[in-house]
Amino acid sequence: MAILTMVEGGVCAASGFYADGIAIGLKKEGAKDLAFIYSDALCVNASVFTTNKMTAAPIRHFREQGDFEGNFVLINAKNANAMTGRAGIEDINEVLHTLQNQFPQIQNPVMSSTGVIGVRLPKVKIVQGAMNFDLNRRDGVAASEAIMTTDTFSKRIAYEVVLEDGRSFRIGAMAKGAGMINPAMATMLCFITTDAAVDKVTMQTLLDECVHTTFNAASVDGDTSTNDTVLVMANGKSGVFEAKAFKEALEKIMLFLAKEMVRDGEGATKLVTYKITGALNDIEAEIVAKALSNSLLVKTALFGEDPNWGRIASTVGASGMMCDEATLSIWFDEVCVYRQGELLFNAELEPFAAAVMQKPAFMIHCDIGQGSGEFIAYGCDLGHEYVKINADYRT
Amino acid sequence: MAILTMVEGGVCAASGFYADGIAIGLKKEGAKDLAFIYSDALCVNASVFTTNKMTAAPIRHFREQGDFEGNFVLINAKNANAMTGRAGIEDINEVLHTLQNQFPQIQNPVMSSTGVIGVRLPKVKIVQGAMNFDLNRRDGVAASEAIMTTDTFSKRIAYEVVLEDGRSFRIGAMAKGAGMINPAMATMLCFITTDAAVDKVTMQTLLDECVHTTFNAASVDGDTSTNDTVLVMANGKSGVFEAKAFKEALEKIMLFLAKEMVRDGEGATKLVTYKITGALNDIEAEIVAKALSNSLLVKTALFGEDPNWGRIASTVGASGMMCDEATLSIWFDEVCVYRQGELLFNAELEPFAAAVMQKPAFMIHCDIGQGSGEFIAYGCDLGHEYVKINADYRT
Numbered sequence: 001m002a003i004l005t006m007v008e009g010g011v012c013a014a015s016g017f018y019a020d021g022i023a024i025g026l027k028k029e030g031a032k033d034l035a036f037i038y039s040d041a042l043c044v045n046a047s048v049f050t051t052n053k054m055t056a057a058p059i060r061h062f063r064e065q066g067d068f069e070g071n072f073v074l075i076n077a078k079n080a081n082a083m084t085g086r087a088g089i090e091d092i093n094e095v096l097h098t099l100q101n102q103f104p105q106i107q108n109p110v111m112s113s114t115g116v117i118g119v120r121l122p123k124v125k126i127v128q129g130a131m132n133f134d135l136n137r138r139d140g141v142a143a144s145e146a147i148m149t150t151d152t153f154s155k156r157i158a159y160e161v162v163l164e165d166g167r168s169f170r171i172g173a174m175a176k177g178a179g180m181i182n183p184a185m186a187t188m189l190c191f192i193t194t195d196a197a198v199d200k201v202t203m204q205t206l207l208d209e210c211v212h213t214t215f216n217a218a219s220v221d222g223d224t225s226t227n228d229t230v231l232v233m234a235n236g237k238s239g240v241f242e243a244k245a246f247k248e249a250l251e252k253i254m255l256f257l258a259k260e261m262v263r264d265g266e267g268a269t270k271l272v273t274y275k276i277t278g279a280l281n282d283i284e285a286e287i288v289a290k291a292l293s294n295s296l297l298v299k300t301a302l303f304g305e306d307p308n309w310g311r312i313a314s315t316v317g318a319s320g321m322m323c324d325e326a327t328l329s330i331w332f333d334e335v336c337v338y339r340q341g342e343l344l345f346n347a348e349l350e351p352f353a354a355a356v357m358q359k360p361a362f363m364i365h366c367d368i369g370q371g372s373g374e375f376i377a378y379g380c381d382l383g384h385e386y387v388k389i390n391a392d393y394r395t
Numbered sequence: 396m397a398i399l400t401m402v403e404g405g406v407c408a409a410s411g412f413y414a415d416g417i418a419i420g421l422k423k424e425g426a427k428d429l430a431f432i433y434s435d436a437l438c439v440n441a442s443v444f445t446t447n448k449m450t451a452a453p454i455r456h457f458r459e460q461g462d463f464e465g466n467f468v469l470i471n472a473k474n475a476n477a478m479t480g481r482a483g484i485e486d487i488n489e490v491l492h493t494l495q496n497q498f499p500q501i502q503n504p505v506m507s508s509t510g511v512i513g514v515r516l517p518k519v520k521i522v523q524g525a526m527n528f529d530l531n532r533r534d535g536v537a538a539s540e541a542i543m544t545t546d547t548f549s550k551r552i553a554y555e556v557v558l559e560d561g562r563s564f565r566i567g568a569m570a571k572g573a574g575m576i577n578p579a580m581a582t583m584l585c586f587i588t589t590d591a592a593v594d595k596v597t598m599q600t601l602l603d604e605c606v607h608t609t610f611n612a613a614s615v616d617g618d619t620s621t622n623d624t625v626l627v628m629a630n631g632k633s634g635v636f637e638a639k640a641f642k643e644a645l646e647k648i649m650l651f652l653a654k655e656m657v658r659d660g661e662g663a664t665k666l667v668t669y670k671i672t673g674a675l676n677d678i679e680a681e682i683v684a685k686a687l688s689n690s691l692l693v694k695t696a697l698f699g700e701d702p703n704w705g706r707i708a709s710t711v712g713a714s715g716m717m718c719d720e721a722t723l724s725i726w727f728d729e730v731c732v733y734r735q736g737e738l739l740f741n742a743e744l745e746p747f748a749a750a751v752m753q754k755p756a757f758m759i760h761c762d763i764g765q766g767s768g769e770f771i772a773y774g775c776d777l778g779h780e781y782v783k784i785n786a787d788y789r790t
Binding site: 051052053054055080084085116117119225296304306313314316322323324328341384388390 | 446447475477512514515619695699705709718719721723733779785
């Protein structure tokens with residue numbers, strides 16, 4: 001059996017990958033706001049993008065490249081380059097062409113952006129800043145910090161995968177999340193680099209499978225961004241690949257980042273796992289789980305640390321999926337508050353349920369009692385900070 | 396043409412209807428919490444109930460009565476009698492039978508409840524309180540106050556409809572709203588009384604038509620309650636009916652109450668009308684309108700009085716409906732901030748857009764530019780008070 005070991009370095013953990021993050025004045029107070037990922041060998045790539053129809057310019061630009069192998073991604077914060085039309089795509093081409101003149105080793109570069117919608121890209125600042133890139137730097141920490149927006153901590157992880165025969169490869173990643181997070185598709189920016197010798201088709205298939213149970217199972221606020229991107233770059237430098245072990249590491253990496261993203265959701269104080277069992281089928285389980293993780297009344301009850309199981313039951317009922325109060329059961333971690341029509345919640349049980357609610361992470365489990373469908377989703381609470389952050393975001 | 400005149404009295408405006416609200420200790424500090432509506436002649440009724448599958452006991456009880464004519468509704472606040480199973484329905488029967496023994500004029504009574512989910516009905520308090528009802532009272536104000544929960548003001552309205560030939564009838568109503576308001580169905584408690592000589596089938600048809608463009612177009616927080624009810628009672632005492640005029644008055648009444656409900660949404664400071672034109676068809680327009688009225692990012696931007704049109708565009712794109720940034724246009728009242736790919740928003744325009752956002756009520760108009768589908772929805776902002784109210788509701 002392959003052995004997975006967590007390693008340092010984020011997107012620079014795999015062989016041949018370089019990255020850095022620098023400050024060019026897009027954010028205030030000298031915070032890092034421009035990052036790159038560079039590979040010294042050409043990469044095949046796999047990607048998942050937002051389902052939002054107002055797709056941002058960087059995603060349109062990426063798609064216009066068709067099937068390509070490249071070795072460079074430029075990432076800026078503070079400006080989404082969305083709703084900027086054809087001009088937004090031309091801005092990207094201009095920036096990237098200038099960069100290629102400066103750094104001839106860059107081939108087929110792409111760009112990724114996050115920030116405010118509807119403002120043209122600050123091309124001059126970005127180009128002037130990027131001229132200072134040192135492509136020999138391997139600072140995965142700086143890169144992960146530069147892509148943050150309202151995130152309160154940077155997010156990265158990497159694994160070394162050692163196969164039974166002793167050969168190994170690595171996968172590293174970084175992500176940003178915080179707001180506009182919703183289980184409709186990729187739902188944030190995430191960059192994954194690997195030196196595994198994986199082909200494009202296999203990597204895309206594995207990525208699609210892993211997205212469903214990780215990023216697409218995570219929700220902060222039910223809004224889907226114009227810029228959501230998961231990009232995997234594989235330069236094959238290890239010469240090693242084994243699909244099962246690769247998928248295991250990829251899924252672990254994506255689940256970790258998805259949960260970190262939710263834990264760091266705008267104003268979030270709790271990471272809640274919604275486990276649905278006994279739904280009519282897996283699709284119904286997923287719809288119920290996401291109805292719970294997106295319900296404002298559930299999220300505010302979580303923030304208030306109120307074991308208000310009635311709101312859970314009501315949200316299950318409102319989801320439209322097959323259910324019945326006579327077959328439903330609800331647990332907060334191991335505390336069962338409602339079992340198949342029986343009102344278990346009383347003064348004796350309340351302190352136990354309340355204690356669960358006070359934990360920074362816990363599980364709400366609903367057994368629907370209608371079939372064998374299952375799904376696990378991840379959500380957070382909604383408190384005053386969410387309102388504060390989002391009422392003042394643009395200004 | 397029929398003439399509609401607003402009149403006083405709420406649910407007591409129509410001939411033969413009586414109502415009152417009293418305090419029986421369910422709410423704190425002597426606030427009214429138990430109401431009745433009584434008609435001195437038997438009524439036909441029409442109704443719309445929640446689509447939530449965890450339907451509360453009063454709705455199950457109502458449906459078990461089958462096709463009936465009655466003259467009495469008992470309404471309590473602070474307890475929803477939901478998730479209480481068969482026992483919850485038996486509680487209602489017990490309360491209503493005791494009431495019929497005290498007041499022999501009551502026939503086929505029904506009950507309606509709003510409040511906390513998952514707690515048995517306080518039967519003794521309700522029965523003891525109801526014994527003090529004076530069925531001769533016509534206090535539509537007191538009744539509308541007794542059904543309030545987190546509402547900050549009571550909601551009622553009444554019209555007198557005078558037909559061309561001089562004959563007339565009246566329609567009166569009261570409603571409560573505030574939280575758990577979402578366009579899935581009836582979405583709150585609303586009681587409408589009329590002395591029009593309308594038959595049951597016609598009344599149900601007109602009610603269904605009007606619900607779609609009024610209560611179902613209104614959203615506060617995207618959650619659908621277990622208890623949502625719109626009940627129309629018609630005792631026919633005027634001997635007069637004319638379908639067109641009746642529908643006009645009914646729709647006016649329901650739209651007024653729907654907008655009042657949104658304006659008084661939990662923590663809301665603004666009533667926003669979302670007008671969608673140019674969608675592929677009316678259904679797509681409705682989906683886009685409701686995506687906007689339910690978007691957390693839009694609602695918090697409204698609270699922050701931030702003309703962040705990018706969030707509007709992103710939400711239109713995330714709705715999944717046919718759209719394109721090259722055909723979309725966005726107005727705040729008459730201020731056009733984005734027109735078919737053109738970024739109009741600039742320093743000169745911003746103060747005008749910001750001034751619109753500061754109004755207590757305004758319109759956001761999106762022309763999708765894809766067809767001739769239209770819909771109008773009503774929503775509010777989401778501020779700190781929503782979080783405060785809902786984090787602390789149960790305790």
